[in-house]
Amino acid sequence: MPQLTQWFLDRGISEDILLIISFIPILVTMTSISRYIFGIKTFGIYSPMVLAFSFYFMGARQAFIFTFIVILGAWLIRDLIRRMQFHYISRIAIIYCGVSIFMLISITLSTFISSKDPFFNFGQLSIIPAIMIISITDRFVSNFIKKGPDAAVRLTLETLIIAILGWALMRFEPTRYFVLNNLWLIPVMIFVNYLTGNYTGMRWTEFIRFNQVIKNASDSSND
Amino acid sequence: MLPIVQMIKNSRQTLGLNHRNAVYIRPYNKSKFKRIADDKLLCKKILSRNNIPTSQIYKVIRNHDQLDSIKWEELPKSFALKPNIGTGGSGIIVVYGRVKNSLEWIRTDGSTLNVNALKNHISKILDGQFSMGNRKDTAFIEERVINDPLLKKYSYKGVPDIRVIVFNRVPIMAELRLPTAESRGAANLHAGGIGVGIDIATGITTVAIHRISNLLTCFPGMSDMYEIIENTLDENQLPISGIQIPHWREILEIAIKCQDVSGLKFLGADIALDRDKGPLVFELNARSGIAIQTANLSGMRDRLERINGLKIKDAEHGIRIAKNLFGGEVEDEIKSISGRNILGLIEKAIFQPVPPTEVPVEEVKKHKKRNRKKRSGFTTIKTKVRINTGIRTSKISPILATRLGFRPALDFFKNEEIPDSFQSRDDARKYLESVKEKLIGHTNIVDVVITVEDDKISIRPVIEIEIELDEENIKTQMIISNRKDMPYSAEIGRNDLKNFLIDTSKTFSLH
Incomplete structure (x- = not known):
């Protein structure tokens, strides 16, 4: 293990904290590249990042279903x-209240299934990742109202794609250890964002x- | 699909969002000017102060106290309620009538709105539901634009508008935006409105596009896909291309004036056409969308680069440049139907010199001596010519003919000492019969004809020459004119105009 990483661990900083701190620049850079190079928009820069961490700490499959339930709940209540x-x-607050009720019903229902399949056991979810996922309700509803259901669903999908990619990078052991052991990547990401920030070419989706x-x-020109 | 390399190369004419933001919006649209465009009320105030026509504001509601004190019965029968810093046309309510003896208004879709519903909507606006970044906002009520009768039949309930993109005081692209049932009366393309490209030179609509809404567009990054359509989407199915936009020149002038007063160098001006008042500025956009390129089937980047840095004196100058550089979509269409190019009265033509084998060596030497800087002998000459349908055979000035290497032919003709003018055509004909054979003995003289110029009947030589006119090569015969005051070096007559259509309103093309 490189000296710098080891030094942080020796100072009592946990590996999870180090992982979060080192992956924040990578996740936000992914969001920035996806937008300006590929043309994939998300719910801002915060949502894909917190979703990726939620997926990592909660477990991807459960977090994915949880996100789906939250979005579906927000849509129905709206x-x-x-x-x-x-x-x-007040409208947004009512939707949040509705989503909470919807979640409670879903979690309660899951306890009936959980006896057969532990995968659906939402009763023991990690609370912080769950709150993070619920917090995207606000962005979803706001886009739903302003841009309509199509745009809100599409943006949700695009946010999820970036979040899943981020989760995959953290979950895949070689990349996780590579990032943890090469903390110099953090300043490198500044440079990558500097380049992305100055990219004036067409976004890939614009070619289509x-x-x-x-x-x-x-x-x-051929005439 | 094009090969990738070719596609990337061709895409350089198209303006992408990154390029728009970095190269045009950031450097040219300063924050203080962007604020003007984003704040509709401030924008309208500035426009009115500068005598630019815009819709009249009836009421401004800045907070809930003001909302409570509105005298609803004083509101007019028809009006539009808008958020001040709204985006993408969201939050706009248009009413076109009031229910008799009641405080209820009729919306464009036929439903009614009572005072409570209006209050609630205004409250949403004030809370920032439709504003950029959900900031607290101001609501205002303004006069409803009454549709121009021509555009009305192409629109579903709402008000169509014309977006003109102006850069450096030159209107570079324009688009007519038509509301549809799908867009619920909004002229916004994202909402399902129709975008129609407009030929800048003539103000005639060209190609129409409509947003595709299917499974494919649900895929990430595929949201802004458009298909080309030919007719309106309602049951009437009216053809959309070929509509002459009324007040076209005035619209272009207003768009340029908007740029002058707003300070925004890259501007999208949304102009509606009112039945009684004519063009009215709806709003100004500091970050104008780029879908307009699809409606015009033409890239905007190329156009922007061509006018960047030009010194434009005034609106008149800007419109002239725009018409010359970016007009012609309709012309292209006419060309594709008729197979003929369109010429103005003055055009540029490229003249080929006499083939080297036909010029005596001494003449080439003399020419080189006179033009020491030129290494070779005679070269092609690009010059303005007059299109003259009043004459049959084209004419060339003696100066241009000399520069192209026809001096020996002219000298030969001069040495024959032919009288400058004749009393009558018969005299000239008799004289011509006696010398014709001798005159056409020269290599470059293919014929000799009788002409009438400045009321003088004379005999002139005809030469064979190759010219390029509007990218078409023509091998023709031209009379070397006797006139010393020809305003243009050559006049192209009917014999050479068979493959062209003449547009008398067109000035010469700059490209």
């Missing part, structure tokens, strides 16, 4: 109160989006 008149913050325009430019 639809239920759509025609009712409330102030904006503007396919007709590009094709037309080609036809004109």
